[in-house]
Amino acid sequence: MQTTRLRGAPLAERIRADVADRVDALRERGVVPTLGTVIASDDPADERFLELKHEACAALGIATRDRRFDPASTADHLARAVASLSADHEVHAVFVQAPLPEGVDATTVRERVAPAKDVDCFHPATLGRLVAGDPRFVPATTAAVCGLLDFYDVATTGADVTVVGRSPVIGLPLANRLAQKPGAGEADDAAGFDGPDGTAGSDGTDGPDGPGDATVTVCHSGTADLAAKTRGADVVVTAAGVPGLVDGEMVAAGATVVDVSATRVAADTERGYAVVGDVDADTVEGRAGALTPVPGGVGPVTIAALLKNVVRATERRAAVE
Ligand code: NAP
Numbered sequence: 001m002q003t004t005r006l007r008g009a010p011l012a013e014r015i016r017a018d019v020a021d022r023v024d025a026l027r028e029r030g031v032v033p034t035l036g037t038v039i040a041s042d043d044p045a046d047e048r049f050l051e052l053k054h055e056a057c058a059a060l061g062i063a064t065r066d067r068r069f070d071p072a073s074t075a076d077h078l079a080r081a082v083a084s085l086s087a088d089h090e091v092h093a094v095f096v097q098a099p100l101p102e103g104v105d106a107t108t109v110r111e112r113v114a115p116a117k118d119v120d121c122f123h124p125a126t127l128g129r130l131v132a133g134d135p136r137f138v139p140a141t142t143a144a145v146c147g148l149l150d151f152y153d154v155a156t157t158g159a160d161v162t163v164v165g166r167s168p169v170i171g172l173p174l175a176n177r178l179a180q181k182p183g184a185g186e187a188d189d190a191a192g193f194d195g196p197d198g199t200a201g202s203d204g205t206d207g208p209d210g211p212g213d214a215t216v217t218v219c220h221s222g223t224a225d226l227a228a229k230t231r232g233a234d235v236v237v238t239a240a241g242v243p244g245l246v247d248g249e250m251v252a253a254g255a256t257v258v259d260v261s262a263t264r265v266a267a268d269t270e271r272g273y274a275v276v277g278d279v280d281a282d283t284v285e286g287r288a289g290a291l292t293p294v295p296g297g298v299g300p301v302t303i304a305a306l307l308k309n310v311v312r313a314t315e316r317r318a319a320v321e
Contacts, residue, residue, distance in 0.1 A: 001253060004152075004290040008144070008300040011151045015304035016060060022311045023061045026318060033062045033314035035119075036085035039097040040069040040078055040104070045264045050097045056303045062310055065091060071101040075108040086114035092314040093119040095306065098169050116316065119309035121173060131176045133184035137309045142174045144301035145237055145258055146211045148292060154235060154256045156211040157182070162229045164246070164278065165239035166220045170260060174237060175218045182212035226250070238278040248283030256290045260298045 026033055035057055039050050050066075057064050065088070067081045078100070085094045094117045100106050110122050118126040121139040129135050130142075138146070149156060161178050165171035177184075219229050227250040230236045238246050239260035251257055259277035267274035277294030284291055292298055 001286055001289065003285050003288050006148055006152050006256075006258070006290050006292045006297060008148065008292070008297050011147055012300040012304040015147075015301070015308055016056075019062075019304070019307045019311050020060050022315065026311070026314055027061060029318065031314060031318050032090075033093075033310050034065065034091050035062055035093045035095060035310045036065040036067065036088065036091040036117075037095045037097060038067045038069070038078060038081050038085070040071055040073050040101050041097065041099065042071055045262075046097055046099070049262075053095070053303055053306060056307055057310070060307060062307060073101065073104070075104045075106075078104065078109045079112045082109055082112040086112060086117055091117065092317055093117050093310040094122075095120050096122050098167075117313055119306060119313055120169075127168060127173060130173050133180050135184070137312070138177065138305075139169070139173050140302045140306035140309065141170050141239075141260060141298065142177050143305035143308075144298050145174055145260065146177060147301055147305065148258065148298065149211045149235070149256070152290065154211075154290065156235065157213040159214050159234040160217070160232060161214040161235040161237065162217045162219060162233035163237045163239070164219045164226070164230070165241075165260075166218050167239070170239040171218060171220075174239070175216045178211060178214040179216045180212045182210055184212065240278050242278055243276045244280045245278040246284070247280040248285075248287045251284055251288050253287055254289040257284055257288045258292045258298065259294050262294060262299055 023033055037050060039046065054064050065085060069078060082094060082096060085091050094113050096109060100109060110124055113123045115123055115126050115136060119137050121127045121130055121137060126136055156178060163171050163175040217229050219226055223229060230246060230250045231252055233255060235256045236246065236251060237258040237260060241261045241263050243263050243265055257279055259279040261278045262275050264273045265276055275295050
């Protein structure tokens with residue numbers, strides 16, 4: 001069987017073109033969309049993930065405020081930084097780069113993100129609204145996976161979907177979104193600019209449609225027989241950060257496999273490393289119907305989806321001011 005590669009670039013380009021138009025329109029009104037970011041990691045991979053977001057913002061005219069902290073920082077320290085960006089009138093969106101340092105109480109930090117600026121659903125209340133089917137924003141990775149499924153016409157209605165990973169950043173919001181009615185829209189206090197009915201789809205293109213109505217199984221490190229759960233799925237989405245976790249024998253013939261993970265491993269390359277997903281692409285190739293590449297699959301769409309949420313947050317504020 002020929003395995004189709006679901007590349008992220010065509011969808012990412014489409015989203016970025018839309019974002020560019022919307023940034024231009026805001027700038028013409030004297031509004032400069034601004035994203036504030038917080039990171040407390042000195043892991044080069046985390047730093048690079050954030051750098052890519054800053055570069056993407058700069059390319060489209062979105063301003064950034066960069067708050068970097070030592071991994072030894074306390075929760076209070078980080079919470080104050082997040083609170084300060086949340087209170088800054090010139091900042092429209094706040095993003096905290098995961099992971100937070102070990103030992104830092106994440107809730108202390110999460111609760112300081114102003115919900116109206118919480119473009120990646122970091123605040124428990126914003127995540128709760130998503131789970132309740134009334135999202136203020138769809139987090140970027142969830143939007144990217146749903147967007148790719150939609151863009152490549154992978155039907156989820158009635159499908160069995162297995163999500164590997166249950167983190168509050170990726171696995172949980174994604175699993176919830178896929179299990180919901182398609183187009184459970186984003187509530188918008190100033191409805192009218194996102195979609196025809198004031199909602200925004202999860203697919204990276206505005207509108208009420210998008211993947212959903214799936215029967216979702218969520219797996220984690222305590223799952224007894226992971227292979228049985230992935231083999232029984234029409235769509236497997238993996239976000240464990242464990243290279244080689246999913247191989248060809250764990251995937252049904254013709255299934256769609258979406259690999260969210262991006263892990264640096266030592267490699268004989270110019271940079272000394274390669275970025276790999278959870279999927280053993282060599283054995284999945286020829287068995288799966290479709291597979292997202294790593295790199296070049298979910299990642300570029302996630303960045304574009306984040307920019308879109310920044311613009312959306314800016315438009316919402318501009319509409320009420
Ligand atoms: P995380 O917080 O470490 O969560 C990993 C999840 O995978 C946990 O739920 C964990 O289970 C589960 N898991 C780990 N080993 C497993 C195993 N052997 N079998 C089954 N489940 C297992 O990571 P994250 O923040 O969700 O990120 C996941 C990956 O996505 C990372 O590689 C990250 O770099 C990548 N990422 C990609 C994007 C993108 O846009 N492409 C964006 C952000 C992050 P437990 O809950 O039991 O520990």
